[in-house]
Amino acid sequence: MSELDSEDAFHVGNDVMQRAIEVINLLRDFADVPYPKILPEGEDSLSLTWKLNDFKQFLTIYNDELERTIYNGVTGIRCIEQISEGSELSLHDVTKIFPLKVRSRTAE
Numbered sequence: 892m893s894e895l896d897s898e899d900a901f902h903v904g905n906d907v908m909q910r911a912i913e914v915i916n917l918l919r920d921f922a923d924v925p926y927p928k929i930l931p932e933g934e935d936s937l938s939l940t941w942k943l944n945d946f947k948q949f950l951t952i953y954n955d956e957l958e959r960t961i962y963n964g965v966t967g968i969r970c971i972e973q974i975s976e977g978s979e980l981s982l983h984d985v986t987k988i989f990p991l992k993v994r995s996r997t998a999e
Contacts, residue, residue, distance in 0.1 A: 892931055904934040906954045911937050914952055922989040950974075950988060959988060 892901055893908035903911070911929075918924055918939075927939035927950070939950040949960040957974040975984040 892929075892937075897934065901931045902934065903931045903937050904954070907935060907937050907952060910954065910957075911939075911952045914950070914957065915939070917984075918989065924989040957984065 892903040893905045895902040915927075918927075925941060927941050930938040930940060930949075932938055932951070936951055936953050938952070941948045945963055945965045947962045947964060949962070951958045951960065956976050959972045959974055960969060961972075962969045972987075974987050
């Protein structure tokens with residue numbers, strides 16, 4: 892997506908793409924969440940989306956900010972929460988979004 896022509900509707904800037912890869916890797920490795928749909932929103936942002944029951948969740952990734960929007964399709968209520976601000980993203984930030992995976996240990 893970052894390698895597409897800047898005029899392409901699916902183009903995303905390099906900084907946003909790198910941040911999105913970081914977020915997706917943390918979610919894949921540590922969160923109990925289904926795979927998201929990816930919505931490019933131009934040079935400066937990209938959203939990951941999930942539908943969970945009556946709720947649609949958007950995780951919008953900017954160069955230096957991560958924001959979650961939860962939308963209730965039944966009531967039309969929308970809640971927006973800033974998850975992180977700045978260039979660093981931590982596992983703690985991921986736990987604000989989704990529950991962590993529980994891994995079992997097996998005896999050797």
